[in-house]
Amino acid sequence: MGRPRVAGSQLGLLGREPDFRRLFLATLASGAGTWLALVALEVDVWTRTHSSGWVAALLIADLLPTFLIGILVGPLIDRFSRRQLMVGADLARFGVFAVLPFTTSATQVVALAALAGIATGFFRPAAYAGIPNLVQEDDLAHANSLLQAIDNLTWALGSIAGGALVAASGVDAAYWINACTFLVSAIFLYGIPQRLLQATQAASRGHWADLRDGFSLTVRSKALLTVLIAWITYCVEKVAP
Secondary structure, eight states: OOSSOOOHHHHHHHOOOOHOOOHHHHHHHHHHHHHHHHHHHHHHHHHHHHHHHHHHHHHHHHHHHHHHHHHHTTTHTTSSHHHHHHHHHHHHHHHHHGGGGGGOOOHHHHHHHHHHHHHHHHHHHHHHHHGTTTTOOGGGGHHHHHHHHHHHHHHHHHHHHHHHHHHHOHHHHHHHHHHHHHHHHHHHHSSSSSSOOOOOOOOHHHHHHHHHHHHHHHHHHHHHHHHHHHHHHHHHHHHOO
16 A cells, blocks of 8 residues: 555544545445435335335335345456446436436336445445455454444434434435435545555456355355354344334
8 A cells, every 4th residue: 555554443544544534434425325315215105105015115126236236246346446336326326316306106216216226235345345455454344343333323323314304304305415415425435546445356257156156155154154144134124114
């Protein structure tokens, strides 16, 4: 990276690593938009249909792509520009929420939510994959912990803020604010040099071979299998009402 750095506290890491700080702030803005948006989407679909089935369809459309992309497309993500993927995901979600105030049916809302979910599915793996290139090895655990903490915080507070905002101003106001959070995230990410987010091209034996290798390694490693189970449980808890 070109300059000596001293490992320290988690918050100190934000002060001494400006590019990681940009990624952190982008993740904060993006995460806040994601979870604030989910409340607005649920209220919108329920108001239009008064159907729990439609709300369930919305949740599946919005959250399932994140899980599937992380499992099935992860190796492919490493072969593209991480910065372009994340900026593109943010701009796609900005476009989705700028269009949502003009929708006329629950079907349109669910379809747009699915597009936002797909974009989120590409954003998160790219963000976490870029961390090792932005901090020194001694700070890697702190950096991952910070991003995970902010993800949990935006999940908890974003949902509360989303409910309050929808109650006070309606879903359209929530949609516009959500759109702005993704635009802010894209601006932060654009300030990170591509060479820092992705130092080298990932080696590959082919997409499906890479998937087989990854699943095989996970099954053989108790530590990795534990992490996978914990991640699945974490995703289910977020989806559960």
